[in-house]
Amino acid sequence: MTEEDETVQTVHGRVKWFDPSKGFGFIVSDQTDADILLHANVLRNYGQGSVADGAGIEVRIQRTHRGVQAIEVTRIDPPEGAVLPFGEDAAQMVSADILALPLEPARVKWFDKGKGFGFANVFGRPEDIFIHAEVLRVSGFADLGAGEAVALRVIEGRRGRMAVQVVSWEAASRARP
DSSP states (O other), X not given: OOHHHHHEEEEEEEEEEEETTTTEEEEEOTTOSSOEEEEHHHHHHHTOSOOOTTOEEEEEEEEETTEEEEEEEEEEEOOTTOOOOOGGGGTTOXXXXXXXXXXXXXXXEEEETTTTEEEEEETTOXXXXXXXXXXXHHTTOSOOOTTXXXXXXXXXXXXXXXXXXXXXXHHHHHHOO
């Protein structure tokens, strides 16, 4: 076992903040005495370009002369206490109902963080899928880029199809048997 192997460990924490324009953010964990640096490249290797503040996160870390750094993201969970903005469209849905829905492969058409919503297209289907900013946040994302590949859990709402969960394409691919 090398010295590097001995210094790598897996920890659970929460995203303190992450700024995609700066290309980094920090994680806090009871398992470390210092904040953990999360670089955008490490997050991109997991398949996401952003992550919501307060999201649960599991990372492999390494202590270096510059501090504690995440070297791999292994899991991202939605921020605690998140409430989905479905109104009457999914008022009776609980987490188990949402997780029972199939993941549908999609590509982001556009997403405007300022407006609080955007749209994606499921492969092989013509209609747009509405994505609300709060659904994005509770899915663990802070933003989406046009053309980004994602997997969506979708319901039929009064105004058409709408996402109830967004999963990074890479994470969805790893979850399949």
